[in-house]
Amino acid sequence: MNDVYKLHSLLIKTGLQDDAASLRRLLLSCAAAASASSAPESLPHARALFAGISSPDVVAYNTIIRSHAHSSPLHSLSFFARMLRRGVSPDNFTFPFVLKACSHLREMGHGLHALIAKLGLGSDVYVQNALISAYGCTNAVESARKVFDEMPERDLVSWSSLIGCYANNGFGYDALACFREMQLVESFEPDRVTLLSVISAISSLGALELGRWVDCYVRRIGLSWKISVGTALIDMYSRCGSVIESMRVFNEMPERNVLTWTVAINGLAVHGRSAEALKLFHDMKESGMQPDSITFSAVLVACSHAGLVKEGRGIFESIKKEYGMEPTLEHYGCMVDIFGRAGMVEQAYEFVEKMPIRPNSVVWRTLLGACVNHNHLGLAEKARGRIHELDPHHDGDYVLLSNAYGGVGKWNRKAQMRILMKDRRISKRPGYSLINADQEIHEFVSGENSHPEWENIRDSLTLIIDRLKLRGYTPQTSNVLHDIEEEEKESNLSYHSEKLAIAFALLHLENGRTIRVMKNIRICHDCHSFMKHVSDVFQREIVVRDQNRFHHFSKGSCSCRDFW
């Protein structure tokens, strides 16, 4: 980048600054530097150079669009619009850059696809692949599929893009089906990028067995030493409930970056292994690796799940004092959660009031949750008021509040969809649990009888509950807080999806095998109690992944020590 500046000065000194060809070459270097290092600081310079070109051609426009696509996508689109206004016709290089900008904005440019078709560029494989990817980033999964289906020929990138599109939009099954189809139909060998999307799909489904297969596969083809792959595997094992294997991959990695450390710390945190998470954070610092803001979020999550108020506060303060970084809204949110979970609701409220950043509705909702949980209805009212001020039309808050205060309102399916969609990593559908058995993923939806063995499972569940009752299990029907925003209150708690999953597992998984349940929303108190009793009475290890964390049930107790 320095060379670009030097050259520019030289041009000015020699009076050649008006030479279009030299300027264009400089612009190219500058843009290349900006794209390669994602260095936003060089972008103003690139724009200044571009402004010096009297009549930019398509290559100059492509260059300036490309350099801004990542860090400043609005600029890219504005240059693209200018290009069209000036009558410079975009080519097959232009659209992948423009589509990249759309991907970053998470919004597909209006009429872009039609324009591509009009210019006769719709059959360029680069453009088609970029379209799949851009549709994927803007949640238009069906449009992405349509482009893919209409391609006369597809390459590895086409398949990877579609797999990634499914994986990133919560369609784990489709991602894996597409992966299998790719290997069967085209006999393409997946590369690093393909595998990263596959691993991501496995993580969201919690398909541990398949994850182990991919782990072996990447070892075999020699990709396991890649930081990105290792990092994805650490995260995958953790999300599949096997924190031991996650740490094994971490320890085996020859090289690590800040993401590697962060996913490892986060993994320990969501499994309730807070002390180990903090130890790892310490090791990270010792190794000389600089934490970023996401690392701090992970460390704070570790504190919040174990009630480590003092440690959490210390780490929060160190963000600014030791690292000279400004705490983000997420960090403030974590602190509210730390105080709130520990029952320090007044402190949490004061903390929110004094925040230098305007708290969003998530922060207030965190506080509201803590207030209701600790019977602080006065403060809950205040928090409720603030949520209404900030977000008066947010249906989810109406749902949460109406439930918290005695089920005044009706569950609004639309609102639920919106809340769940925010968590794209997991799913878009309400209340379900997944379980892996015999290489297959079984799905159980709360209150639905969609599983082929449903009657058998229901009867079995009734017997299980009767047996647990004899050993002290009391079903709780007044489950207020923890299910509110997440699951429609059902007439019969026995049908919560995780209970159906457990009944199925007890019927099908041989004794001694750990039962792993993946749930898309938070586990409720009653199911939590149910799991503890099952782990005791049936002598089973049970691992439940819910929206926020993992619960490891064994011999009648849970790793979260009922603090979650």
Next chain:
DNA sequence: TTAGGGTTAG
């Protein structure tokens, strides 16, 4: 000068 990828508060 073109396309696909790994981490964040409830």
